[in-house]
Amino acid sequence: MTAADGLGGRLQRLSREIEAHLGGLGRGASRVSYRFREFRIAPDEEPDAEDVMFAAQCAVCGECGRPGTDPSGARQWIVRHLSAHPEHYSYRELVSRPYRAVPGAWR
Numbered sequence: 001m002t003a004a005d006g007l008g009g010r011l012q013r014l015s016r017e018i019e020a021h022l023g024g025l026g027r028g029a030s031r032v033s034y035r036f037r038e039f040r041i042a043p044d045e046e047p048d049a050e051d052v053m054f055a056a057q058c059a060v061c062g063e064c065g066r067p068g069t070d071p072s073g074a075r076q077w078i079v080r081h082l083s084a085h086p087e088h089y090s091y092r093e094l095v096s097r098p099y100r101a102v103p104g105a106w107r
């Protein structure tokens, strides 16, 4: 048994294998560092935020009312749709609410 067969030899072989594996990435590639930042997700209430929009959709035929900022407009559309399609009883409210990722501390 030679010295190269001991733990030192195994470490040298492993070191050569790792270096060969990383060789394709170029020198210095293993020294890239990353910083992570915390974010809080919250409703966007900035002055330039999109409006919250409401619409109603018939769950029977899929037809949608025109989206608007007043939620009562969606309910009024349901009444009109029901009068035109008396057998359509199921509806869903569609809400588009803007959210914002608020940057926090760097880690």
Ligand SMILES: [Zn+2]
Pocket: 058, 059, 060, 061, 062, 063, 081, 085, 088
């Ligand atoms: Zn319908």
